[in-house]
Amino acid sequence: MDKFETATKVLFDGGRILLPTNRWAKYHQLEHELFHHNSIDSVFLNELNVDLTKMVSIITDYGYGDIVCNMNYWLWLNEIRPIRLKILYDDTHVKNAFSNKETTLDKIDYMVKEWGSNIEYKFTKIRRSFGNILRTYKSALKGKELFSHITRTSRNMWYRYVPINMEQYVFSPLSTQMEWFPTKTQWKRPKKDSVCIYKYSPPIGWDLISKGSFANIGDKMISRDEKVVNKYWNDLEKALKKSNRSIKYLDYTMTPKQLFTAISNCSYLISSRGGFSYLAQLIGTPTVIIFPPREMTPERDYNPQSVQFHQKTMKLFDPTEIATVDIDELSAQNTMQKTIAYHKKKEYPTLESMQKLEKDVQHFQDEIVHVFREAQMKDADKAKPVKELPDVDILPIPPPPVEKKPVKKPAKKAVKKAAKKPVKAVISKALKKKKKSIPFQYLIVLDGMDTVIVNHRYKIQKSIKSVQHPKHQYTHSGNYFINLKKGQHTVELLEGKNQKYPVLIRVIAKDFENLGKGKTILAPMVHQNAVILITGNKEINYYECTSNLPLQLEARGKKTLRIMSRLEFSDSMGQEESYRLRVREGKKVTGTFYFNTERSSGSQIKGRLDKVPGKWRSCDIPVKKGKHTYSIEVADKDKTVLTRFILY
Numbered sequence: 001m002d003k004f005e006t007a008t009k010v011l012f013d014g015g016r017i018l019l020p021t022n023r024w025a026k027y028h029q030l031e032h033e034l035f036h037h038n039s040i041d042s043v044f045l046n047e048l049n050v051d052l053t054k055m056v057s058i059i060t061d062y063g064y065g066d067i068v069c070n071m072n073y074w075l076w077l078n079e080i081r082p083i084r085l086k087i088l089y090d091d092t093h094v095k096n097a098f099s100n101k102e103t104t105l106d107k108i109d110y111m112v113k114e115w116g117s118n119i120e121y122k123f124t125k126i127r128r129s130f131g132n133i134l135r136t137y138k139s140a141l142k143g144k145e146l147f148s149h150i151t152r153t154s155r156n157m158w159y160r161y162v163p164i165n166m167e168q169y170v171f172s173p174l175s176t177q178m179e180w181f182p183t184k185t186q187w188k189r190p191k192k193d194s195v196c197i198y199k200y201s202p203p204i205g206w207d208l209i210s211k212g213s214f215a216n217i218g219d220k221m222i223s224r225d226e227k228v229v230n231k232y233w234n235d236l237e238k239a240l241k242k243s244n245r246s247i248k249y250l251d252y253t254m255t256p257k258q259l260f261t262a263i264s265n266c267s268y269l270i271s272s273r274g275g276f277s278y279l280a281q282l283i284g285t286p287t288v289i290i291f292p293p294r295e296m297t298p299e300r301d302y303n304p305q306s307v308q309f310h311q312k313t314m315k316l317f318d319p320t321e322i323a324t325v326d327i328d329e330l331s332a333q334n335t336m337q338k339t340i341a342y343h344k345k346k347e348y349p350t351l352e353s354m355q356k357l358e359k360d361v362q363h364f365q366d367e368i369v370h371v372f373r374e375a376q377m378k379d380a381d382k383a384k385p386v387k388e389l390p391d392v393d394i395l396p397i398p399p400p401p402v403e404k405k406p407v408k409k410p411a412k413k414a415v416k417k418a419a420k421k422p423v424k425a426v427i428s429k430a431l432k433k434k435k436k437s438i439p440f441q442y443l444i445v446l447d448g449m450d451t452v453i454v455n456h457r458y459k460i461q462k463s464i465k466s467v468q469h470p471k472h473q474y475t476h477s478g479n480y481f482i483n484l485k486k487g488q489h490t491v492e493l494l495e496g497k498n499q500k501y502p503v504l505i506r507v508i509a510k511d512f513e514n515l516g517k518g519k520t521i522l523a524p525m526v527h528q529n530a531v532i533l534i535t536g537n538k539e540i541n542y543y544e545c546t547s548n549l550p551l552q553l554e555a556r557g558k559k560t561l562r563i564m565s566r567l568e569f570s571d572s573m574g575q576e577e578s579y580r581l582r583v584r585e586g587k588k589v590t591g592t593f594y595f596n597t598e599r600s601s602g603s604q605i606k607g608r609l610d611k612v613p614g615k616w617r618s619c620d621i622p623v624k625k626g627k628h629t630y631s632i633e634v635a636d637k638d639k640t641v642l643t644r645f646i647l648y
Helices: 005-013 037-048 063-076 104-115 129-136 154-163 211-220 228-244 256-265 277-283 319-323 326-331 335-343 351-384 412-419 423-435
Strands: 014-019 024-028 056-059 084-089 120-125 195-199 245-248 268-271 287-290 315-317 440-447 450-458 473-475 480-481 493-494 520-521 529-535 536-547 551-569 576-587 588-600 603-605 617-634 641-647
Touching: 005 014, 014 211, 024 037, 024 536, 037 529, 063 104, 063 277, 084 104, 104 120, 104 473, 120 603, 129 335, 129 351, 154 351, 154 576, 195 256, 195 450, 228 245, 245 256, 256 277, 268 277, 277 287, 277 576, 351 440, 351 450, 351 588, 520 551, 536 617, 551 576, 551 588, 576 641, 617 641
Parallel strands: 056 084, 084 120, 195 245, 195 268, 268 287, 287 315, 480 588
Antiparallel strands: 014 024, 440 450, 440 493, 520 641, 529 536, 529 603, 536 641, 551 617, 551 641, 576 588, 576 617
16 A cells, blocks of 8 residues: 555545544545545635645654654645645754754654655744744634634734744644654564663753643653662563563664664664654554553643554553563554544534633733743843934933042052053043943833834934033934824833933824825835836836845935835745834934834735735835935845835
8 A cells, every 4th residue: 555545544534534633524525536636725724724735834842752743644645735844943953952963953854754755844943932832732622723813912922923824833733643654664573582762861850850840741750759760670671681682772862863773673662652652653663651550650640642652552561561562462453443443533612622722822822922021021132232223312311420529638659650640541541432322222112012122322412402401411313213003002112121321202193194296206226126016907116125235215305205115025924024124314324114014915026926015114204405315224134125215
């Protein structure tokens, strides 16, 4: 039986298709075709709101189990209908964690080759804290994702730090896997009577196994007592040697290739629930999973994931039983029969599952707010002041303290010593230091959700004075503009971290004026790429602008320059995104403009089906009398903005 035939047997049964959420859905097969792609696509779209013509997002983690469980379903479906995956990872997955010789990404690449699959996939980076939320929460409602139920505010918080379309995210429950997708080494029966053993290693320091974490890994642990654990492994080794079985120990310092070779060549594997037992499932090596009796771990409330181990496995605990297990009996177990028997069960929403969903949604939103604020603070700490970035109005600096004259006269020796100092040099250094510009920071929170971190640096201006505070000194004023949608909004101004001096800010609201007649369309003097935007039946020219490729524009006043802009959305971006445009005249920054936009449903970029334009946003620049040259640049790295310029 080839992979296609096996895939159809695994995923289709009696006019139904198995979904990655472990639920069966009705499937209408066309008479003239075995499987019609559009029929499969429509089921996924209607049941899960997932468009299979686009990339599907899944998440991974360090362990082999996390890799194979999240990949298994899509490997089978790919044999019937080509699938493109976006695998989410974080910073920790590009490092050799937990003594691994390979990174998580290296493991995935190796395993796809071992599977012999042509599935298309790519890696997308997200923050660890947001990934942990995805791994923790899943929907209890039939055919609906958790993201369908959270508030718009929480969604926007999420999209700021997770650059993926969450409507395309699918969580595959680890405990509900079907037939395992075969590897190249599958079903190789070993010749020698040997045993591979993996001893589960808890976190460093037994005191780190808290009540909460122990509940999560309790079925991997024999006991919380280190002495009990050591005695158990000694007893098991003695029993195996008595049965004349050689022992080979496995650990995470071994490469994936070394692990696959060792597991495929041994008689059977002995392991706790975890990565190595999953590898044995793929290879087809008989496996004994050590599940301790409940009386040995009374504090844990973890329900063992027994369903996922349905392929040539037994759950034992007694060392003698494990050492004398009947390997032929293990090998004879039929995987497919068990799988089909389990997956024919129907699962419908119940009152209990609905209540669980409501609880999950609330916890999910609370966690989003928590990690969102943490991410904001980290970004604020990492942000470095940029020279000449005008983001605040006035900065008052208290006058330097007046030095009091000493009561006692200094000794003659001290006076002589001080006289020898280079006075000129000291004065020169002080003046140079005084002229140095001062960095400062503040935060703008929009509608209690979007936070703009403003960094600024300016020199003190002697010409700026205050009647109320004549002894204070102030910097030059700057401008920061925020484009808001129609309606009511809240704007909260917060002090930046480690701010030395107070910041004076003036907030002004201004409506956009109608263009009227006499408008002129301007083209940049030098530009890299010009694109055509199709809106309805109209084709409009726009110019690409990035942080590395600013645009230069020449305008004559006295008039107003309106900059029309649209963010260029890539497949990795969310539904909503923010961006900033910085406008300069010469070296002087005229203003920094902040925009929030969403994907446009009525416009498209000609010849670029992989990109989606955002809804247009605009800003106005007053042009004084005479000839002026402006530079327009994107203040955010790795973002492309489509621009159009109108002088009126």
